[in-house]
Amino acid sequence: MHDSLKIVLTGAPGCGKGTQARILREKFGLCHLSTGEMLRAYAKENTPLGRALKVALDKGEFATDEMIVEMVSQRIEQKDCEKGFILDGFQRTLPQAEALEKILKEKKLNLDAAIEIQVPDEIIMERILGRYTCASCGEGYHDKNLQPKIYGVCDKCGGTEFVRRADDNRQTVKNRLINYRALTYPTIPYFEKLGLLHCVDGTGSIEATAKKIAEILDMIITAEKK
Ligand code: AMP
Numbered sequence: 319m320h321d322s323l324k325i326v327l328t329g330a331p332g333c334g335k336g337t338q339a340r341i342l343r344e345k346f347g348l349c350h351l352s353t354g355e356m357l358r359a360y361a362k363e364n365t366p367l368g369r370a371l372k373v374a375l376d377k378g379e380f381a382t383d384e385m386i387v388e389m390v391s392q393r394i395e396q397k398d399c400e401k402g403f404i405l406d407g408f409q410r411t412l413p414q415a416e417a418l419e420k421i422l423k424e425k426k427l428n429l430d431a432a433i434e435i436q437v438p439d440e441i442i443m444e445r446i447l448g449r450y451t452c453a454s455c456g457e458g459y460h461d462k463n464l465q466p467k468i469y470g471v472c473d474k475c476g477g478t479e480f481v482r483r484a485d486d487n488r489q490t491v492k493n494r495l496i497n498y499r500a501l502t503y504p505t506i507p508y509f510e511k512l513g514l515l516h517c518v519d520g521t522g523s524i525e526a527t528a529k530k531i532a533e534i535l536d537m538i539i540t541a542e543k544k
Contacts, residue, residue: 323348323402323535324427326409326418326514328506329435331494332446333520334527337458338435339406341528346535349403351393353410357381358483376484378493380410380501387417394425410497415505419512430538432509433531435520439495446486453479 323346327335336352343350361372374381390408393399409415422429437445448461454477459466466473472480485494509515518530 323430325430326405326432330442330498332442333435333437335406337524338531339404342404347401349398351403351405353386353407356389378485378490383411383413391421409505411501412505415508429514431516432514434506434517436517437520446491450480450482452477453481
């Protein structure tokens, strides 16, 4: 097992970053850092910041770069990140991409790869509007593509309550896609220039996409050992 891979997973909302990050966490023993999950946890708190974040997230608006950069910078310091990490949802803007390079430099760390999962918008809308998760363990399901084996019972933990994200509605997804195209997509050439970009077709099954990503990471690990 490789002990210090550091990768960015990027791509439009609903392209499968979270799902793939959870698979990579198991396969490569990496820490999964999802800025979306961190923000949703803050947004549950009844504090001025929590309430402001909830309003922004429900509309599909981004949190500020300053807050996100500080949050990620502190999180990377924690012990569990020493084994390597997957950044899921960070960078979302060019200033965040630049800040990431600076943070890693200060901590004497190098990014190994930025993987873009490519999925067209029509597929994204269908994927996001149908997805839901087990309220107990977070296992992901989909109305059409991936239902629990027993109706209403989570395959993984037996839980019987399921939840949908508040921002997984048509209007908010439209906003999230607009923000992705305007602010996040322009960060892709940044990674390309650094020689770190790998593009993966994310329209196939979860397993097929996971296999392609694992092949890229295996290649990187082999090259680093030489
Ligand atoms: P995700 O779980 O990655 O789909 O993120 C959910 C929401 O959290 C996004 O639609 C944004 O509103 C917010 N968010 C997540 N990551 C970032 C980030 N790096 N910068 C700004 N906002 C973010």
